[in-house]
Amino acid sequence: MNTLKKSTIFLLLGMSSLSMLMNGCTKQEKEKEKEEITVNVTSVDEAEDKEADEVDKEEKEAVGTLVDASMNTITIRQNDGTELTFLSNNCEHNFKNGLREGNWIVVTYTGEIQGDNTQNASVIKITDNDENKIEKTKKAMKLKAVDETVYATAGVHIRASYSTTSDVIGSLASGASIRRTGVCDNGWSRVVYNNQDAYIYGDYLTTKAPAKDKKPAKTNGSAPATPQQGNEPAKVKKPDSLPAEQQQTVNGKVVEASMNTLTVDVNGEVYTLNIMDAAHEYANGIQVGNIVTITYAGNLADPEVTVIKVQDTAPNGPEEKNN
Incomplete structure (x- = not known):
C-alpha cells in the first residue's frame, strides 16, 4: 500500500514537473516569438527607411528652357509649361553656351519635386x-x-531652330510684327521668316x-533680361572662336552677378562685364x-570687351574669400 502511494506521489510530482517544464517552454517560445516579431518589424522599418533614404539620394534631372537666373536661383520652363525655380548658390555650374533666355538647361538634383514646388529638391549640378x-x-x-x-516687345533674335x-x-526690332505659326509651352514660337520656318523665344x-506712345516692355511687364542695343537685340558673340594670342586672364572678387552681367573687383578697380555668351564653370555656384x-x-x-570664360578657383573657401 505504501509502495502504491509512493508511486502515485512520484507520478503526480513527475506530471507536475513536466507540466511546469512544458509551460516554461511555451512561455519561452512565446517570448522568442515576440522577440522575432519585434525584430522583423524593426527590420521592415529599417528597410523602409533605407529605401526612402536611397530614393532621396537618387539623382534625377529636370530639363527645360532658361527663364531667369540670379546669383541664388535659376528658373527653367519645361515642355508642358511648368516653371521650376531651384536654389543654385551651392552647386556646380557648367555652361558652355552662356546664359540667354531660351537656353536648354539640365538641372540634376536629389529629393522630390511636387508640381512646381522644388522646396524638397537639392541641386547638385x-x-x-x-x-x-x-x-x-x-x-x-x-x-x-x-x-x-505677333509683335516684338523688345529687340529679339530670329533663329534657325528652337535653341x-x-x-x-x-532679328526683329522692338514693335515689329511677324507671323507666328506655332507655340510651345516651354516658351519657343515658330514663325515665318523669309518664307521659311524660324524660331523666336516667345517671352518677347x-x-x-x-x-506708339508707350515704351516697349516684356509681356509680363518687367524690363527684358537680355540686354538690347536700341531696338535691336545685343549681338551674339562667339568668344571661343578668338585666337589664343588675343586672350588674357585676370582674377577678381565677385561683387554682384545676374543672368547677363558680372561685376568684379580687380585690384581695387570695379568692372561690370557682359557674360551672356561666355562659358561658366563654378564649383559651388x-x-x-x-x-x-x-x-x-x-x-x-x-x-565691348569680350568675356570668353568665367570660372572659380575651387574650392572657394573662407580663406580665399577673405584675401
Whole structure:
C-alpha cells in the first residue's frame, strides 16, 4: 500500500514537473516569438527607411528652357509649361553656351519635386552641356499650330531652330510684327521668316500691337533680361572662336552677378562685364566674395570687351574669400 502511494506521489510530482517544464517552454517560445516579431518589424522599418533614404539620394534631372537666373536661383520652363525655380548658390555650374533666355538647361538634383514646388529638391549640378538629355527633351517638344500676327516687345533674335545655340538668321526690332505659326509651352514660337520656318523665344512676343506712345516692355511687364542695343537685340558673340594670342586672364572678387552681367573687383578697380555668351564653370555656384578667373579679349574697361570664360578657383573657401 505504501509502495502504491509512493508511486502515485512520484507520478503526480513527475506530471507536475513536466507540466511546469512544458509551460516554461511555451512561455519561452512565446517570448522568442515576440522577440522575432519585434525584430522583423524593426527590420521592415529599417528597410523602409533605407529605401526612402536611397530614393532621396537618387539623382534625377529636370530639363527645360532658361527663364531667369540670379546669383541664388535659376528658373527653367519645361515642355508642358511648368516653371521650376531651384536654389543654385551651392552647386556646380557648367555652361558652355552662356546664359540667354531660351537656353536648354539640365538641372540634376536629389529629393522630390511636387508640381512646381522644388522646396524638397537639392541641386547638385546645373548645365547646358548634356546633349543627350537635351536632344531627347527637344524631340519631345510639341508645337501647337496657330496662325496669328505677333509683335516684338523688345529687340529679339530670329533663329534657325528652337535653341539659343542655333544660328541667328535675322532679328526683329522692338514693335515689329511677324507671323507666328506655332507655340510651345516651354516658351519657343515658330514663325515665318523669309518664307521659311524660324524660331523666336516667345517671352518677347505678344499678340497686342504696341501703342506708339508707350515704351516697349516684356509681356509680363518687367524690363527684358537680355540686354538690347536700341531696338535691336545685343549681338551674339562667339568668344571661343578668338585666337589664343588675343586672350588674357585676370582674377577678381565677385561683387554682384545676374543672368547677363558680372561685376568684379580687380585690384581695387570695379568692372561690370557682359557674360551672356561666355562659358561658366563654378564649383559651388556664383556668390559674392568668390574669387573668379576671367578669360577675356580686349580691355576690361571697354564696354565691348569680350568675356570668353568665367570660372572659380575651387574650392572657394573662407580663406580665399577673405584675401
